[in-house]
Every structure is written in C-alpha cells, then in structure tokens.
Amino acid sequence: MYVCICNAITDKQIRLAASRGATTVMDLTNELGVAAGCGSCRETAAEILSEHEHRNRRFEPVVFTPASA
Ligand code: FES
DSSP states (O other), rough: OEEETTTTHHHHHHHHHHHHOOSSSSHHHHHHHSSSSSSSTTHHHHHHHHHHHHHOOOOOOOOOOOOOO
C-alpha cells in the first residue's frame, strides 16, 4: 500500500527501512523522502515505525527471586 503518495513510498519500503535501523520519521525522510512533500503521510509512517518496533522488541527474561523470610 502506498503511504507517501508524493514520493511513491510503500509500507513495505518503510518496514524495510525500519529493519535497517530507521527509528524516526526523519530517518525515513532522509532515506526515502517520506514526509518531504505535503507531509500528510507523516502520521501513518510513524504508526508503521511504532508497529515495527513493537513487533521486534526483545523481551528480557523476568527472574523471580523468592522473598527472604
Ligand atoms: S504524501 Fe508523503 S509527503 Fe505527501
């Protein structure tokens, strides 16, 4: 699906950029040109980045230690 109409950038391209390290819309602007025109794609691009981060977040193991008596 096209996210940035002005620059013909798709959600797949944004996810690929995120997998390469893009974490902000500014990163996407620099790499792909997202939001460099009218800016109406900014919010959707940010949501895709957030979704990507959420899906790829590493969970730290939780270690429970018994309370001392
Ligand atoms: S739709 Fe992305 S800059 Fe216009």
